[in-house]
Amino acid sequence: MELTGAQVTNVRRAAATPVAVPVTVAELQDPVRATQLVGVLVEVSDVVVTQSNGSDEFTLAPQGSAAGTAGVRMDDALFNYANPTVGAEFRKVRGVLTYGFLNFKVLPRNAGDLLAPLPAIASFGTAGNYIRVGANGDTFPQALSVTLANAYAEDVTVSVVSSDTNALGVANNGQVVIIAGQLSATVALEPLAPADHVDLTATLGSSSQNTSVRVLGANELPTTMTLSPNPVVSAAGAKATVTVSFDIPVAAGTVVQFGVAPADLGSFANASLEVPLNATSATIDLDVSAAPSTTTGTVHAQLGSLTADTAVQLTTALPKLDTLSPAGPVTVASAGTQEFTVALDLPALADLHVTLAAQPSADGATFGTVPASVIIPKDATSATFTFTAGTVNADTAGTVTASLNGVTKTVDVLVQRPPARIASISPTNVRVAPSGTQVFTVTLDRAASEGGATFPVALSPSSLGTLDSAEVSVAAGTTTGTVTFTASATEGLGQVTFGTGAQAVSTNVTVSGAQPGRVVISEFSGGTSASSTDEFVELYNAGDFDVVLDNWKVQYKSATGSSFSSTFTIPAGKTIKAHSYFLLGGSTYSGAAAKDAGYTFDSSASTTTGGHIQVLDANGAVVDLLGWGTANAPEGGPGNAAPSHPASGGSLERKAYAGSTSATMAVNGSDEFKGNSTDTGVNKNDFVTRAIRQPQNSASATEAP
Incomplete structure (x- = not known):
């Protein structure tokens, strides 16, 4: 058996979509x-x-x-x-x-x-990551993540395997899920025993990437410790910053003891320095005495059996921190970087450690990071460092500071939220008639910022047609922009792509005349008891293309008439959009939906017996015919008329589906907003009665089955 023009009726609207x-x-x-x-x-x-x-x-x-x-x-x-x-x-x-x-x-x-086939794995972690026994979760200093070459339409599960499961396991049995539409996901690990080197392999389909992680013991101690700079150059009454560094990140509770010799050279506010968990370095300030007995000395540090020393030299010509540039204010994009330069007024007499900090204006806000310090080499006058902005969802203000020997320089920094991105385009997967046009609308994930936003638009192949602009513009404070595609005269397939790189969004475009617009009579009301000409003829475009209605005609004849005696010509410049409506109203039509055009004939006599309405195109060909009640020539031939016209205030409406009924087509019915596509060529099969008419016009929402 073969069904033509078959329709599907959703009889369980609340039911979940079945699993394939x-x-x-x-x-x-x-x-x-x-x-x-x-x-x-x-x-x-x-x-x-x-x-x-x-x-x-x-x-x-x-x-x-x-x-x-x-x-x-x-x-x-x-x-x-x-x-x-x-x-x-x-x-x-x-x-x-x-x-x-x-x-x-x-x-x-x-x-x-x-x-499509699964994307390749673009990257898997970075070198030099650690994790500590007893601290399941992310690696440090960078959280281990797996990144795809491009986002995928479904959730993707990447398999991560450890080369030494006795030392390092992977959470969730090694299954890392990257959510549909996203590029990456973090990989949670389960450290079990110390290991200098554990290889991890991430696999997705035929693509794989490797990385390695060192597993530290819960209380594993460094094997080397150094102090810098060496020598420490300062002046009487000044501060000197000393940095202690380790070969591995330190465990919790790591405390380094500091001392200075001779004792009158200076002192530490707290000679016991607790190093932050998993840090590889920390700093402490030496307060140089105002009147030391000597200009040379030594700073000593001890951690268990580890010791380290650095020389101290005092001078009367100590370089001072002169500038931190750019002077600001500086704007940095979310997750972006900004290079800063610290400069001295004199060449450094030895390597100088300039202390750095990045601080948001609002406590707890995501802002950005800088290194703990930057070294200005001996004999140099400047050094550079990089501020790395955090990933923010709102503009975030803060400061970057540089400090040396009691002098601090500050720059105001604004981390700017990411620019608006393309969230969607509409319509998608369109058909356009040869030489026809299609307007595409780009919608952003939020309003464009000051100055607006622009995105490149590309057509491939170029022979498919033309775009009215090489970019789509979205005005500041708004979320949408449009671009118009004009198809060539030759049929073909291609794509329109908005944006570039990983943020590009594309849609397929088919230039074809195979599925033109299909206009049908969707609803008819022959008047009311209050006014015989309070009537309308509603048209619906069940096709995929817009249809120009210039010189189309709507005609009426009685149930027994031999010809159509009344004709109305639709004015030039009228179009019925794909899956949209066009409303023609009688001279006293009073519905809530405004008529798109008005006719003057009176079909009221047909409400008690029957009648005919037909639509002709510009060439005079019959596009659709409705005969109801006792009509002698309905679509489908005699005996196939639609039901009789209901009482005053009612109408005849074309079905959305073959199984639609008066109840399903009514207000709040399951087929109310499913269009009016059913057309078997037999009026009695295609129309139902409506007790309360419901006209729609060109401004009404589009509808499709």
């Missing part, structure tokens, strides 16, 4: 098994395109199959995809299995039903 049934290509080639699956959402995996007929149908066979191999046929009846080329591979393809024209076919519902 995994099947093989062989199952869908088996007539018995395929018959059992007709109407079922099916899913085939790891397939390749082996045939493509250029009419939006293509054939899939198991990966590795040669061109021309028979398989399962795909059809675009539910989703207008760009026809893939022979050899294109898919990881998964889903759709509703149907039977038509002597073939079983799978009908994808949207782009998410056509999943």
Whole structure:
């Protein structure tokens, strides 16, 4: 059996979308098994395109199959995809299995039903990461993460394997999920025993990347400790910063004891320096005495059995911190960087450690980081360091400071939230008639900032048509912008891409005249008891293209008339958009939806018996015909008229689906906003009565099954 013009009625609106049934290509080639699956959402995996007929149908066979191999046929009846080329591979393809024209076919519902092969792993961690026994979770100083080459339409699970599971495990059994649409995810680890080197391998499909992590003991001590600068150059009454460094990050509770000799050379406010957990260095200030007995000495540090020393030299010509530049205020993009330069008034007499800090204006706010210090080498007058902005969702103010020997320089910094990004484009996967136009609307994830936002727009191939601009602009404070595509006179397939790189968003475009607009009479009311000309004829475009209504005509004849005696010509400049409405009203029409055009004939006599309304295109061809009640020439021939016109205030409405009823088409009915697409060519099969009429016009929301 073959059904034409079949419609689906959703009888369980609250029910969850069914899970696709995994099947093989062989199952869908088996007539018995395929018959059992007709109407079922099916899913085939790891397939390749082996045939493509250029009419939006293509054939899939198991990966590795040669061109021309028979398989399962795909059809675009539910989703207008760009026809893939022979050899294109898919990881998964889903759709509703149907039977038509002597073939079983799978009908994808949207782009998410056509999943390309998995992306490659672009990166996996950085060198020099650690984790400590007893501290499950992220590595340090950088959290280990796995990043894809591009985002994927579904959640992706990356497998991470440890080379030494006795020393280092991977949480969640090594399964790391990257959420659909995202590029990366952090990898949580489970350190079990100290190890100098554990290799980790991340695998996704045929792509893999490696990294290594050192596992530290819970209380593992460094093996080396050094002090810098060496020598420490300062002056009487000044401060001198000393940095202690270790070969590995330190455990919690690591305390270094400091001393200075001779004792009158200076002192420490607290000679016991507790080093932060997992730090590889820390600083302490030596307060040089105002009148020391000598100009030389030694700073000594001890951690358990480890010791370190650095010389101290005092001078009367101590360089001072002169500038921190740029002087600011400075604006840095979220997650961006800014280079700063610290400069002295005199050349450094020895390596000088300038203490650095980055502080947000609001406590706890994400701002950014700088190194703990920067070294100005001996004989140099300046050094540079980098401020790394945090990832912020709102503009965040703060300061960057540099300090040396009691002198502090400050720069105001504003970390600016990321620029607005393209969240979506509409419409997607469009068909455009040759020489026709399509307006695309770009919607941002938030309002564009001061100055607005622009994104490049590219058409591929260029022979498909033209764009009215090479970029789409979004005004400041708004979220949308538009660009118009004009199709060439030649049919073809291609893409329009908005933005660049990982943030680019694309849609398929098909230039084809295969599916023009399809205009039907969607609702008719012949007047009310209060006014015989309070009537309307509502048109609906069930097609994918806009239709120009210039010189189209609407005609009326009585139930028994031999010809259409009343004619109204639609004025020039009127268009009915795809899946939209156009409302023609009588001379005293009073509905809530304003009429798009008005006619003067009176069809009220037909409300008690019957009548006919027909629509002609500009060439005089009949586009649609409605005959109701006792009409002698309805669509489908005598005896096939639509029901009689209901009482005053009612109407006749075309069904959304073959199974639609007066109740489902009514206000709050399940088919109320599903359009009016059913057209079997027989009026009695296509129309239902409405007790309360509900006209719609060109400003009404678009509707589709």
